[in-house]
Amino acid sequence: MATKPETDTPVFETPGRFEKLYNEYEGTKWSRVAIYGGLSMYLLWTLFPVYWMVTGSLKTREGLLTFPPQWIPLQMEISNYVVLFTQRPEFWRFILNSMIVTIATTIIATFLGACAAYGFVAFDWPYDLDFHLPFYILSTRFMPPIVVAIPIYVIFRDIALVNTLPGLILLYVMFNVPFVVWMMKGFFDEIPDSLVESAMIDGHTHLGAFFKIVLPLAKPGLFASGIFAMIITWNELLFALIITHSADAATLPVGLSSLITQYTIQWELISVAGTIAMIPVLIFAFIVRDELVRGFSMGVDG
Amino acid sequence: MSEGTNTVSENPIHASASEGSRKERLALWADEHLAKLLVIPTLVLLFSMTFYPMIRAIEMSMYQYTAGQRIGFVGLDNYVNLFYDSTWRNSLMVTAWYVFLSVTVQFVVGFVIAVLLNRKLKFRGLIQTLILIPMILAPTVIALVWRLLYAPGGLLDFIFYPIVGGNVGWISDSSIALYSLILTEVWQWTPLVVLVMLAGLQSVPDHLKEAAVMDGASRLRIFWDITLPHMKSLIVLILIIRVIDSIRVFDKVYILTRGGPGESTNVVSMEMYRAAFEFTNWGAAASMAISLLLIVLLIAITFVKIAEVKF
Known part of the structure; x- marks a missing residue:
């Protein structure tokens, strides 16, 4: 409202009058109660399960399923955190594997994706390829992962990439690159050509201008798509479950899912690992809140 | 291929390249082919990790496997068997119901919350940030939290005790388990609908609403005749995205029910995982993969056609 252009103002001489008219019913007390009540309920519903897991990691196993429930942990069992790593020392490996895979994937996918995006934005391609190829790249995100997971397992088995970190990284780079290309394309579109042109007159090569001028300017975009790639990779279960089968390469989600297969479910340890x-x-x-929404909705929220 | 920038000739490096050092010649060569050099690594990767595996899947679907070993070419037999396979048909139905119900509930709840949020509120920024949490958490972690909530004698049993008077088999009763899965899915993804719809509501131009107010239109009328038509393509897109994303559900099912009890929550991803990695029946699994791909394609095309959406 504050940024309303001049031409709109003649409709209402007094600023702020329009909001009053349009949002009239906010004025009544009961509707305000309903709005705030509804939103609070929704917020409680959304946040409570997270609270339950974090506090669950501080309860004893019996304390997790008491009747009535322990709304607040009674005895603060911080020792749960120690027990997880003494009982299941392989969790160190799971966390380490997850970190290696996530960091490597994030760097490679962001770099490759940014390069490709710039290649489409800065050059004219024949046959409208600079439109069709990014669209093909994005459309691979619509494909259910299980569809390629089965043949990829067979291919990886043939070239000895099963149960290795490089294999997993390769898969996750493929998984994340489409999104990075799509997101970085938007950022590069906004960088004026004249900047690159003047850098080239100053003696840079085009490649040099890309690294020294364009990429630093697109830093917010690199940052946002990097974090999105990071979250997706850190959380992924299906590929990791299929490709890895021991602590050599298994990631944290695989470790987490292995806790549930035991005969008695150790809820306090699950809560610790989940937290x-x-x-x-x-x-x-x-x-990167706003860019995240764009990422999860494949660029819809533009 | 025509390069976008035409100022290259003024560049000293380019001017002196013919007599330049190896390094300079390399730089010139890189610049000449820069567009291809930048794009090809990504294309090669995507091609080898999506297109090529799909071709392999088509090939695999035409063979019979026993214990992971190829034993003979069977043509389209795997597809024919799939057609008569009641487990597969059931998994399609389970998935369809899962997708339909969870997307519908997400959309309705998400839209209502977005409308509630679309006004001057004190904590709107904070709420928008906090409701991000479910969608950034690992589905594995989420499924574990909900498994704890659904556990016999757990929190949900406590809440429902006064009504039901005993434990509910949230994930152990075959008539309830699927709805528990749907609830978890709704919990995780409603926030995305809220945030996207909120952005859509805020993109409706003020002057349109102002003009309607001047003409004496009611709030409901404005919503129906101005806001909704303006958001049409955004609504269709968020529905496509949620439908296509929910079809692939695996993590939640794997952690919460493993497809059971019986086959009541055996979604397609779970059924394919079992066919491939428990029964090592690669041919059948590959034919399921190709069928699923065709179904997803069909759904995406239908959506786009219905709404005449332009990407």
Whole structure:
């Protein structure tokens, strides 16, 4: 409303009058109660399960399923965190594998995707390929992963990439590149050609101008698509489950899913591992909130 | 291929390249082919990791396998068998119901919350940030949290005790388990609908609504005749995305029910996972993969045609 262009103002002489008219029923007390009540309920419903897991990691196993429930953990069993790693030492490996795979995938996918996006934005391709190819790249995201997971397992088995970190990284780069291309395309579109042209007159090669001028300018985009790739990779289960079968390459989600197959479910350890798995994504996600929504909706929210 | 920039000739490096050093000649060569050099690695990767595996899947679907070993060419037999396979048909039905119900509920709830949020509110920014949490968490973690909530004697049993008077088999009763899965899916993805719809609601130009207010239109009328038509393509797109994303559900089913009890939550991804990796029946699994791909394609095309959406 504050940024309403001049031409609109003659409709209402007094600023703010329009909001009053349009949002009239906010004025009544009961509707305001209903709105705030509805939103609070929704917020509670959305956040409670997360609270339940984090506090669950501080309860004893009996405390997790008492009747009535322990709304607040009674005895703060921080020792659960130690027990997980003494009982299941391979969890160190799962976390390490997850970190290696996530960091490598994020860097490679963001770099490759940014290069490809610039290749489409900065050059004219014959046969409208600069339109069709990015569209093909994006459309691979519509394909259900299980469709390629089965043949990829067979291919990886033939070239000895099963149960290796490089194999997993290769898969995840493929998984993340389409999104990076699509997102970076939007960022590069907004960088004026004249910047690159003047850098080339100054003696840079085009490639040099891309690295020294274009990429630094697109840093917010690189950052956002990198974090999106990071979250997707850190969370992925299906490919990791299929491609890995031991602590040599298994990631944290695979480790988490292995906790449930035991005869007695150790809920306090599951809560600990789940809480640990939540931390990195929570930290990074809030930095790039708006770009995340664009990522999850494949660029719809433009 | 015509390069976008025509100022290259003024570049000293390009001017002196013919007598330049190896390094300079390499730089010139890189610039000449820059467009291809930038794009080809990504294309090769995507081609080898999506297109090529699909071709392999088509090939695999035409062979019979026993214990992971290829034993003979069977043509389209795997597809014919699939047609009569009641487990596969059931998994398609389960998936269809899962997708339909969860997307519908997500959309309705998400839209209502977006409308509630679309006004001057004190904590709107904070709410928009907090409701991001479910969609960034790993489906594995989410499924584990909900498994704890659904556990016998768990929190949901406590809440429903006064009504039901006993434990509910949230994930152990074959008539309830699928709805518990849907609830989990709704919990995770409603926020995306909220945030996208909120962005859509805010993109409706003010002058349109102002003109309608001047003409004395009611709020409901404005919503129906101005806001909704304006958001049509955004609504269709969020529906496509949610439908196509829910068809691939695997993690939640794998953690919460493994497709059971019986086959009541045996979604297509789960059925394919079992065919391929439990029964090592690669031919059948590959034919399922190709069928699923065709179904997804068909759905996407139908959606796009109905709504005349332009990407």
